[in-house]
Structures are given as structure tokens and as C-alpha cells.
Amino acid sequence: MKKIRIITMKFSLFALIILLVNGCGDNFLEVVPKGSLIAQKTADYDLLLSNLTLINTSSEAQVAMGDEVVALEPYFSGAALRTQRLFRWEDTVYEDDQNATELNVPIQNLYLYNKVIHEVMGSTEGSDARKRSLRAEALAGRAWTYFLLINYYGKPYHAATAASDPGFPLILESEITATDFRRATVQAVYDQIVEDLRTAIPDLPVTLWHRMRMSRAAAEALLAKVHMFMGNFENALPLLDQAITGASNTT
Numbered sequence: 001m002k003k004i005r006i007i008t009m010k011f012s013l014f015a016l017i018i019l020l021v022n023g024c025g026d027n028f029l030e031v032v033p034k035g036s037l038i039a040q041k042t043a044d045y046d047l048l049l050s051n052l053t054l055i056n057t058s059s060e061a062q063v064a065m066g067d068e069v070v071a072l073e074p075y076f077s078g079a080a081l082r083t084q085r086l087f088r089w090e091d092t093v094y095e096d097d098q099n100a101t102e103l104n105v106p107i108q109n110l111y112l113y114n115k116v117i118h119e120v121m122g123s124t125e126g127s128d129a130r131k132r133s134l135r136a137e138a139l140a141g142r143a144w145t146y147f148l149l150i151n152y153y154g155k156p157y158h159a160a161t162a163a164s165d166p167g168f169p170l171i172l173e174s175e176i177t178a179t180d181f182r183r184a185t186v187q188a189v190y191d192q193i194v195e196d197l198r199t200a201i202p203d204l205p206v207t208l209w210h211r212m213r214m215s216r217a218a219a220e221a222l223l224a225k226v227h228m229f230m231g232n233f234e235n236a237l238p239l240l241d242q243a244i245t246g247a248s249n250t251t
Contacts, residue, residue, distance in 0.1 A: 042126020045116050045134050054112070054141060055212060057105050057148065061086055061093075102152050106145050107171075113142040115174040136203035140219040143196040146170075147226060150189045157230045162187035190230060197223040208250040217246030 039045055063069065064086035071087055082101075085093045094100055116138035121131050146168070154167040167189040169181040184192075197219055204216040224239035 039115070039119065040124055042120065042123040042130055042134065045120040045123055046130075048112055048116055049134065049137055049141070049213065050210075051112070052212070053105060054109050057102075057109075061102055061152070065089065102149075106149055109145050110142060110171050111174050111176065113138040113145065114172060117142065118174060132203040133205060136200035136219075137214040139196040139200035140204065140214045140222065143193045143200070143219075143226075144222060146189055146193050146196075147222070150186060150193070151229075154186045154189065157186055157190055159231065162190065190226065193226055194223065197226070206246065206249050208247065215246070215249075217243045217249070220246065 039048060064083050069087065076084065076087070079087075082093055117135055120134045120138070123131060149168045152168075155161070155165045158165075163185055165186040166183045167186040168183060170184045170188065170192055171178070171181070172192075200214075201216055201219050201223070204214060204219050206216050208215040208217060220239045221243035224236040224243060227233070227236035227239065
């Protein structure tokens with residue numbers, strides 16, 4: 001009798017667990033964690049772009065590698081090993097178990113920019129023009145991020161070799177579980193940068209209302225700089241002129 005009671009209790013407990021699981025379904029996935037906000041409204045995506053991390057890339061590698069930088073003892077010997085290696089322009093800067101500082105923040109920023117690019121047009125409570133403007137800001141931000149990364153990890157652009165020179169993986173989706181990253185060519189990365197900026201410029205705000213946020217003048221200046229790095233000076237000049245003129249539209 002005791003065994004039957006124990007078996008009955010176990011069966012009842014098992015049945016209760018099954019009912020709870022079936023009753024919940026995927027509803028628990030729809031619960032917003034306390035203190036968190038899932039972007040749904042257009043204003044939420046606007047807030048995502050008002051983020052200091054997007055402009056503070058946490059990298060001073062180019063400082064240590066500058067031609068004007070000098071090394072004095074005993075300060076140099078006390079500097080971080082990474083800084084010493086950068087100053088010497090050594091092939092190996094990081095140990096195998098280290099993450100590159102130049103990657104940490106830009107990779108996070110790429111995720112955020114891609115999220116805005118792919119989701120903001122489906123957001124609620126915002127005009128179509130506002131959504132396009134935010135998407136344009138994210139496209140220009142992604143272009144700026146890739147301009148940094150290709151100059152950290154790719155060779156300088158040369159038209160004759162850019163199509164075969166190894167560049168940086170093109171991460172164009174906000175997928176945190178992705179693991180298959182393959183280096184695109186220098187040409188492919190520059191093509192993506194130019195495409196993003198050309199797509200963004202028409203929808204970017206003409207009035208510069210905050211120096212943290214992307215404007216049309218800033219994107220035109222960036223595209224001009226990209227063309228200069230590519231040796232396309234005839235394409236850069238009119239963009240620079242437009243950017244200088246547009247920079248006067250500020251609050």
C-alpha cells in the first residue's frame with residue numbers, strides 16, 4: 001500500500017510538471033527581464049544610437065605607433081607589453097589568450113548598428129521618415145566602424161591588389177551565435193563602406209543637432225575620406241565641399 005502511494009505521488013508530481021511546462025509554452029521568452037527594455041518603438045532605436053560606446057572605441061593603438069611618439073626610459077620598460085610591441089611595430093602584439101583591444105568595442109557596435117539597420121523600419125510609433133533617418137545613422141555608423149577595422153587589419157588600399165588582399169570579416173547581421181567568420185578582401189570591405197554611406201546620405205539629417213549623432217555633412221566627409229584612402233581624389237573633392245557647406249547647419 002505504501003509503495004502504491006509513493007508511486008501515485010510521483011506520478012502526480014510528474015503530471016503536474018508536464019502541465020506546467022505545456023501551460024507555459026514559450027511565454028516565458030516573452031517576459032522582459034526586470035530593469036531591461038526590448039526595443040520595439042522607434043524611440044527605443046533612437047535611444048540605442050545615443051550611446052557613448054559608439055564613439056569611444058577604447059583603442060589607442062595608433063597613438064603608440066605614431067611617427068611623432070618617442071620612448072624614454074625608465075617609462076618605456078614599465079609600459080604594457082602591448083604598448084612596447086606596438087611602438088616597435090612588431091608582428092605579434094597580443095598573446096594567444098588575449099582579446100585585441102581594437103576589436104572589443106567595434107564588434108559590439110557592429111551588433112548594435114546591424115540591429116537598428118534590420119529592425120527599425122518595423123518599429124512602432126514612428127514616422128517612416130524618422131525610421132529611415134535612424135537606419136541611415138546606423139548605416140553610416142557601420143561604415144565608420146569598418147573603416148577603422150579595415151585600417152587596423154587590412155593592407156592599405158591599392159586598386160591593383162585590393163581584390164586579393166585579406167581584409168576583415170563582413171558582419172552584416174545582428175547574430176550573437178554566429179561563429180563562422182571569414183576574412184573578406186580589402187576591396188569587398190571598402191565596397192561595403194561606400195555602399196553603406198551612399199545609401200545613408202540622402203536620409204541623414206541636414207541639421208547637425210548633436211555632435212554625438214551622425215549628420216549628412218559628417219557622412220559626406222567620411223565618404224570623402226574613404227575615397228581619398230582609395231586614391232579617388234576626384235570623387236572626394238565635391239563631397240568635401242558639400243560637407244563643409246553642410247557643417248554650417250548646426251544648432
